Amino acid sequence: MKKVAKFEKVSFAQFEKDFQSLFEGNYDIKEIYDKLKLPARGTRFSAGYDFFSPIAFTLAPNQTITIPTGIRAKIEDFYFLQIFPRSSLGFKFRLQLNNTVGIIDSDYYNAQNEGHILIKLTNASNENKTAEVLQGQGLAQGIFTEFGITIDDNASGERIGGFGSTNK
Numbered sequence: 001m002k003k004v005a006k007f008e009k010v011s012f013a014q015f016e017k018d019f020q021s022l023f024e025g026n027y028d029i030k031e032i033y034d035k036l037k038l039p040a041r042g043t044r045f046s047a048g049y050d051f052f053s054p055i056a057f058t059l060a061p062n063q064t065i066t067i068p069t070g071i072r073a074k075i076e077d078f079y080f081l082q083i084f085p086r087s088s089l090g091f092k093f094r095l096q097l098n099n100t101v102g103i104i105d106s107d108y109y110n111a112q113n114e115g116h117i118l119i120k121l122t123n124a125s126n127e128n129k130t131a132e133v134l135q136g137q138g139l140a141q142g143i144f145t146e147f148g149i150t151i152d153d154n155a156s157g158e159r160i161g162g163f164g165s166t167n168k
């Protein structure tokens with residue numbers, strides 16, 4: 001297997017900023033940050049790296065939540081990271097990513113938000129099931145994929161921002 005990436009935590013300042021923009025209430029954000037786990041594969045033949053929830057949450061049918069993972073990925077050129085929901089959460093609760101599949105480009109690592117990977121989930125249950133995710137439980141999985149470009153490709157732009165910034 002070719003090793004193409006490394007997971008890291010974003011800075012505490014970046015995590016705190018993103019967390020506070022998403023959640024109200026009394027959270028010990030430093031304690032949450034200190035407990036963050038880097039994504040990991042469960043078995044040696046697993047394709048996906050499990051992303052772990054920094055907080056416990058309950059998601060009723062048709063509710064949405066954005067989770068600041070506190071994680072960034074330093075990825076080799078011509079590879080990217082795909083983010084999918086954990087199979088078990090999708091199967092049991094129909095938990096889905098709002099953008100269906102997250103795409104983390106290698107240059108996202110250098111974005112103004114330090115490449116902080118946020119995961120937005122919706123409980124699309126049509127069986128009226130409420131999803132409960134515990135702190136430290138896997139909520140998504142990431143798979144690294146190589147890609148090619150066209151012969152006449154001439155992209156020369158530089159990433160500055162995060163989501164959707166390359167089309168601005």
